[in-house]
Amino acid sequence: MNVVICEDNLEQLSEITKTIHNYALMExxxxxxxxxxxNPLEVVDYAxxxxxxxxxxxxxxxxxxTGLKLASNIRQSDPICCIIFVTTHSEMSYLTFTYKVAALDFILKDEVDLVEARxxxxLKEAHRRYQQIGQDKAVNLVKLKVGSRTRNIEFHDIYFFEASPNxxxxxxxxxxxxxxxxxxxxxxxxxGEHFYRCHKSYIINKQHIQQIDVAERMIIMRNGETCLASSRLLKGLL
Structure with a gap:
């Protein structure tokens, strides 16, 4: 689960970052x-x-x-991410509804002793939801278990599947x-409709094909990697 933190107070930014990092490291x-x-513009660029x-x-x-405008910008392009506000402005909590950002939580910095726990x-609730996303068939994600970790990968980000030598x-x-x-x-x-079995060892995402070498029975993907294709399945792809 990829987390982004945007906080103008350097000390508080460091504390929140350290809290999340230590928890992730421990678990x-x-x-x-x-x-x-x-800088909120760095967040927009990163996202x-x-x-x-x-x-x-x-x-x-x-x-x-503002943080509200940033959150609104994020929500317009990502309807399922979790947004958590950490602020001293309790009187502005109602604006999260005005901006329709569907915030997961609203944490007040004034409650100093409770900030880390909140x-x-x-974070734990966001992670619980993240793990469930891959179970929602309406969302185009592949959910992978890699050791003790879970990865949710969007269909569009997948170039191809390959049979491992292991x-x-x-x-x-x-x-x-x-x-x-x-x-x-x-x-x-x-x-899905964009995925095609081109060989006994490969399933490719047709959206990322750059070139097909019929003579060599080779499919070249947009990231420069290549996949083999059998004669029969290559005809079906063409």
Whole structure:
């Protein structure tokens, strides 16, 4: 679960970051902090390039973009991520409804002794929801168990599945990442209209094909990786 934190107070930013990092390290549950910043524009830029599952946002960021505007921007492009506000402005909690951001929690910094516990409780609830997302068939995600961790990967981010040389293992190829996990190719034959079994060892995402070399029976993907194709299945793909 990828977490982003946006808080203008450097000391409080450090405390929230440390709380989440220590919990993730202790539990080894796959929670990671992708970005910890005081600048909401950095959050917008990061979210455009990366899948973010949970945000901790201060409402008053001492910036022309408030935390509420940032959250509204995020919600317009991502209807399922968790947004948690951490702020001193309790009187602004009602505005979260006005901006329709569907916040998971509203944590007050004034309650100093409770902030760490509230951050952890909100983080645990966000993680619980994250783990359930892959079970929702209406959401186009592949849910992978990698050791003790869970990864939810959107269909669009998948380039292809490959049979691993290790028994009963598959390798899922993303743009610049490969993940080995337990599974069988036949379980992903019916994943969706964009996925095609081109070889006994490969299922490709047709959206990411860059070129098909018919003579070599080779499919070149947009990230430069290649997949084999059998003569019969290549004809079906063409």
């Amino acid at each position: 080894d549950n796959g929670i990671m902090i992708g970005l910890s910043t005081t 455009e390039k990366n899948k973010v599952d949970c945000y901790f946002i201060d409402i008053d960021l001492n910036h022309e973009m 951050v952890l409780n909100a 028994p009963h293992k598959l390798i899922i190829h993303l743009h610049n990442e490969q993940i080995e996990f337990s599974g069988r190719l036949k379980n992903y034959d019916k994943l």
